[in-house]
Amino acid sequence: MVGDTEPGTVRPGGRTARVRAAVLQAAGDALAEGGFAGLDLADVARRADVGKTTVYRRWGTVTGLVADLLTDMAEQSLPRTETGSLLGDLKANAQLVRRTLADDRQGALFKAVIAAATCERRTAEALRRFYETRVAEWAPCVERAVERGEVPEGTDPHEVVRAVSAPLYYRLLTTGDHPDEAAADRAAEAAVAAAKAGAYVRREGGPHQEDPA
Amino acid sequence: MVGDTEPGTVRPGGRTARVRAAVLQAAGDALAEGGFAGLDLADVARRADVGKTTVYRRWGTVTGLVADLLTDMAEQSLPRTETGSLLGDLKANAQLVRRTLADDRQGALFKAVIAAATCERRTAEALRRFYETRVAEWAPCVERAVERGEVPEGTDPHEVVRAVSAPLYYRLLTTGDHPDEAAADRAAEAAVAAAKAGAYVRREGGPHQEDPA
Numbered sequence: 001m002v003g004d005t006e007p008g009t010v011r012p013g014g015r016t017a018r019v020r021a022a023v024l025q026a027a028g029d030a031l032a033e034g035g036f037a038g039l040d041l042a043d044v045a046r047r048a049d050v051g052k053t054t055v056y057r058r059w060g061t062v063t064g065l066v067a068d069l070l071t072d073m074a075e076q077s078l079p080r081t082e083t084g085s086l087l088g089d090l091k092a093n094a095q096l097v098r099r100t101l102a103d104d105r106q107g108a109l110f111k112a113v114i115a116a117a118t119c120e121r122r123t124a125e126a127l128r129r130f131y132e133t134r135v136a137e138w139a140p141c142v143e144r145a146v147e148r149g150e151v152p153e154g155t156d157p158h159e160v161v162r163a164v165s166a167p168l169y170y171r172l173l174t175t176g177d178h179p180d181e182a183a184a185d186r187a188a189e190a191a192v193a194a195a196k197a198g199a200y201v202r203r204e205g206g207p208h209q210e211d212p213a
Numbered sequence: 214m215v216g217d218t219e220p221g222t223v224r225p226g227g228r229t230a231r232v233r234a235a236v237l238q239a240a241g242d243a244l245a246e247g248g249f250a251g252l253d254l255a256d257v258a259r260r261a262d263v264g265k266t267t268v269y270r271r272w273g274t275v276t277g278l279v280a281d282l283l284t285d286m287a288e289q290s291l292p293r294t295e296t297g298s299l300l301g302d303l304k305a306n307a308q309l310v311r312r313t314l315a316d317d318r319q320g321a322l323f324k325a326v327i328a329a330a331t332c333e334r335r336t337a338e339a340l341r342r343f344y345e346t347r348v349a350e351w352a353p354c355v356e357r358a359v360e361r362g363e364v365p366e367g368t369d370p371h372e373v374v375r376a377v378s379a380p381l382y383y384r385l386l387t388t389g390d391h392p393d394e395a396a397a398d399r400a401a402e403a404a405v406a407a408a409k410a411g412a413y414v415r416r417e418g419g420p421h422q423e424d425p426a
Contacts, residue, residue, distance in 0.1 A: 035332045037250065114386055115328035119248045124389045131387045163403060166383035167376060173327055173386065174344045176337045186412060190376060193410035194403035203395060 022048040023055060024069050031066070032108035036116035036123075041065065066113060067126035074133035086145035087192045093138050094164050094184035101168060102178045114173065135161045142195070151195040159200040163191040235261040236268060237282050244279070245321035249329035249336075254278065279326060280339035287346035299358035299408070303401035306351050307377050311397035314385050327386065348374045355408070364408040372413040376404040 026047035030039055039062045045055040059065040081092035100106045117124040135158050142157035151160075167187045168179040179187075194200065239260035243252055252275045258268040272278040294305035314320045330337040348371050355370035364373075380400045381392045392400075407413065 037332075111331035115331040117389070118324040118328040118386070119250075128388045159399070162383065163380060166379040169383050169386070170375065170379035173331070173382070175341045176330070182416060186372070189410075190403070190407035190412040193412050194406040197402075197406035197410070199399060199403040199406050 019048075019050055019054060019058075020068075020072075023050055023059070023065070024072050027065050027069050028105070028109050031069075031112045032105045035112045036062075036066070036120070039066070063116075063120055063122040066116065066123050070113065070123075070126040070130040074130045077134055077137060080138050080141060082141065082144075086141060086148075086150045086195070087188060089138075089141035089145075090160070090164050090188035090191055091185055093141070093161065094168065094188040095181065097165050097168050098179050098181065098184035101172050107172070107178065111172070114169075131162075145195075151192075152198050152201050154201045155195055155198075156200045156202050160191055160195050163194065163200070164188055232261075232263055232267060232271075233281075233285075236263055236272070236278070237285050240278050240282050241318070241322050244282075244325045245318045248325045249275070249279070249333070252279070276333055276335040279329065279336050283326065283336075283339040283343040287343045290347050290350060293351045293354060295354065295357070299354060299363045300401060300405045302351075302354035302358075303373075303377050303404055304398055306354070306374065307381065307397035307401040308394065310378050310381050311392050311394065314381060315391045320385070320391065324385070327382075344375075358408075364405075365411045365414050367414045368408055368411075369413045369415050373404055373408050376407065376413070377401055 023044060026044045027039070029047060030044055041055050041059065041062060042052050044065065045052040048055075055065075059068060078096065081089060081096075083089050083092060101110060113123065113127055117127040138161045139157035142151065142155060142160045145151050146153060146155055146157075164187050167190070168184060171177050171179045171183065236257060239257045240252070243257055243260060254268050254272065254275060255265050257278065258265040261268075268278075272281060291309065294302060294309075296302050296305060314323060326336065326340055330340040351374045352370035355364065355368060355373045358364050359366060359368055359370075377400050380403070381397060384390050384392045384396065
């Protein structure tokens with residue numbers, strides 16, 4: 001955890017961590033309320049009750065702050081549920097995505113960050129890393145299902161996990177509707193049915209090859 | 214087509230239509246280049262070589278202009294392909310979505326409009342209508358497949374069509390990657406497999422009930 005930081009500059013649970021937590025909470029609140037365009041480091045510092053200079057020195061820019069917020073969100077992301085069946089696991093995942101998107105603050109925050117990522121390269125990279133982390137957290141559910149013989153050998157776990165989230169995000173972004181519980185269950189059921197039918201088996205030259213590790 | 218417009222104010226193919234076509238083309242170009250935040254009626258008028266007053270009088274606001282652009286895009290949307298099989302039809306649909314999102318101008322335009330819809334109610338409504346029109350255009354492919362017995366009775370055609378687009382948009386918006394041909398085919402294959410397994414059969418109290426008409 002310390003690695004390449006100077007000794008003494010990071011004290012987990014200490015002042016640095018408390019300042020970061022307060023600033024990221026304030027940044028999330030501000031994003032959810034006013035979107036990316038309204039985000040302002042001085043306003044975030046005021047909301048967090050932290051000195052402006054600290055915020056400018058540590059995060060530098062609004063995009064730097066959003067990137068760090070996404071890193072934190074990925075780290076905080078709840079661990080996966082293991083229910084013993086692929087359908088059970090993916091339903092748990094789908095309901096977690098649904099609850100996040102349905103939550104007033106979290107839903108608005110995701111919309112704001114996705115909107116910003118369409119025109120901000122650094123935010124786009126941070127968002128991509130967020131989803132990579134999240135998808136990697138849930139991929140072992142699919143690996144276990146391959147081992148159990150529930151889905152064919154060669155099924156791409158990342159594609160299956162993404163298939164669960166896709167219809168929920170698509171619905172939110174194209175219609176503004178918050179997906180309901182039935183939609184979340186259906187997303188999981190559709191992903192499992194497609195996986196069982198071999199739709200996510202990796203093809204020669206397919207787009208996603210997992211690391212051999 | 215004339216309906217509730219004043220006689221003589223709309224002459225299809227006439228000056229009004231030419232002005233609209235030029236202004237919407239310019240609006241799409243401007244959106245693709247600079248996003249929603251950079252959209253400006255005076256700039257659009259200049260690009261379209263149309264008087265500023267005409268643009269302000271006819272479209273009023275940037276959101277009004279984007280709403281009309283989306284209406285036009287829905288009207289211009291290509292008719293569906295009928296190949297005789299659900300998989301063939303949905304692959305054609307998926308490749309059409311892929312080509313649109315992969316096109317520099319169209320892809321940037323969709324990203325800009327989706328981003329704007331996250332914080333602009335009128336744009337969100339126009340976007341929702343755009344996708345309703347597009348989904349309704351392709352729904353008959355699924356209705357034919359139900360008649361042919363390819364997928365179960367009670368399958369929701371709109372859900373199946375949305376399931377094809379969802380992973381392609383999700384990929385673009387969360388990773389910035391343009392989905393490739395293999396991803397488009399896979400989206401169609403997954404939707405068909407899930408539909409065959411009954412994942413899109415309407416449930417009691419389900420979210421989408423088609424009009425009895």
